[in-house]
Amino acid sequence: MINPFIKQLSLSIEQTYLSQSLQGVEWIVAVVQTVHILALCTLMTAMMISNFKALGILHRNHVLYPLASALKGPAHIALLVLFLSGLVMIIGEPARALLNPIFQLKMLLLIAAVICSIYLSVAQKRIANHSFSKNNLHFFEKLIALISIGLWLAILFAGRWIAYT
Ligand code: HEM
Known part of the structure; x- marks a missing residue:
């Protein structure tokens, strides 16, 4: 049901002027992939640091905190x-x-990872707003942080794996 639709969609995209133009410029893919890699370095750094903080591995006095x-x-x-x-x-x-x-798996993992990050961000704000709390996240939030790290690493792996499948 979904595959014939995606096949049709990719055929339609392939026939557009923009797609034909991109196919005609050899260096463009390398440039765009470089931009993709730079952006994923930024995102992965931010996600790892914030998840390590949520897990309590990164302490308050650490230079990266x-x-x-x-x-x-x-x-x-x-x-x-x-x-x-x-x-x-x-x-x-x-x-x-x-x-x-x-690629389809990568997109699903990405949705899951973004949901985990939003959940953790809301949980951290909620805890920060309660002065009686010592800014310690609970077991469930730590589990989400651990799952989040796994998801981001899986997205990274899937991104590279596309080229070999
Ligand atoms: C936001 C939506 C995203 C889209 C639409 C997207 C799409 C793509 C596409 C089409 C490729 C080329 C695959 C190929 O033909 O070999 C690619 C490569 C890749 N992506 Fe993404 N991506 C997204 C987000 C991400 C994220 C969040 C990460 C990692 C945290 C990521 C990691 C990678 C990696 C590692 C590669 C391989 C780069 C290379 O080998 O040069 N992508 N992505």
Whole structure:
């Protein structure tokens, strides 16, 4: 049901002027992939630091501790850049990404990872607003942080794996 629709979609994208133009410029994929990699470095740094903080591994007096909140803005921008650069790669070679089950898995993992990050961010704000709390997240939040780390690493792996499937 979904696959014929995705096949049709990728055929339609392939025939657009933009896709044809991208296919004609050899260096463009390398440039866009470089941008994708730079953005994912920013996002992964922000996600790892904030999850380590949530797990209690990163202590208050550690030099990286302030980065957890300082990197929130750059992380949002990085996610947008990843989305836009990913979109350019998809338009350039729609079938390679859209019809690939690993790419589809990567997108599902990404949705799950974003939901985990939003949940943790809300939980951290809630705890920070209660002065009686010692800013310690509970067991469930720590479990979510651990799952979140696993999801981001799986997304990274899936991103690379697309090229070999
Ligand atoms: C936001 C939406 C995203 C879209 C639409 C997207 C799309 C893509 C596409 C189409 C490729 C090319 C795959 C290929 O043909 O080999 C790619 C590569 C890759 N992506 Fe994403 N991506 C997104 C987000 C992410 C995120 C969040 C991460 C990691 C945290 C990530 C990690 C990677 C990696 C490691 C590669 C391989 C780069 C390379 O080998 O040069 N992507 N992505």
